[in-house]
Amino acid sequence: MNDLLVTGSVIVTLALIAYSIGIRIEQKWKLLNNKVIIFLTTGLILDITATCFMIIGSGNSPFTVHGVLGYSALLAMFIETILVWRYVLNHGLHQQVTQRLHLYSRYAYLWWVVVYFSGGIIAMVR
Numbered sequence: 001m002n003d004l005l006v007t008g009s010v011i012v013t014l015a016l017i018a019y020s021i022g023i024r025i026e027q028k029w030k031l032l033n034n035k036v037i038i039f040l041t042t043g044l045i046l047d048i049t050a051t052c053f054m055i056i057g058s059g060n061s062p063f064t065v066h067g068v069l070g071y072s073a074l075l076a077m078f079i080e081t082i083l084v085w086r087y088v089l090n091h092g093l094h095q096q097v098t099q100r101l102h103l104y105s106r107y108a109y110l111w112w113v114v115v116y117f118s119g120g121i122i123a124m125v126r
């Protein structure tokens, strides 16, 4: 792995930590506070940054199995962050989230984690 790929892998791991904290708070209390907003938004920025490092650092086409799975996970968390922001802007902070948003958060995050681990394995063994 070259320096760009190592940097991308470190940054995507920081995204995992940020997403995990944000989603854990939402799933535990079923509400949105500023920590949820801050951690999800930070995770998304880190996720996009890591993806750019991997695309630039990789000698492959950006549309490999690992790449496409990665984009789908990034899209799922992009939608999650937009939904959370929209909810807070419409209803304010510290409000109970709807069951739909609560479940979407859980499944988007679980998909992202599956892709993170499978992505790491696929990219490493290639």
Ligand code: HEM
Binding pocket: 001, 005, 009, 012, 051, 054, 055, 057, 058, 059, 060, 061, 062, 063, 064, 065, 066, 067, 068, 069, 070, 071, 073, 074, 112, 115, 116, 117, 119, 120, 121, 123, 124, 126
């Ligand atoms: C969900 C998060 C991730 C996204 C969005 C993502 C995205 C990408 C993309 C678009 C590429 C370029 C296409 C390719 O070479 O396959 C790539 C390459 C790569 N990624 Fe990721 N990735 C993610 C997670 C990971 C993880 C967790 C690791 C390992 C710790 C990793 C390691 C690599 C490596 C080593 C390459 C270069 C593979 C090669 O050049 O053969 N990626 N990634």
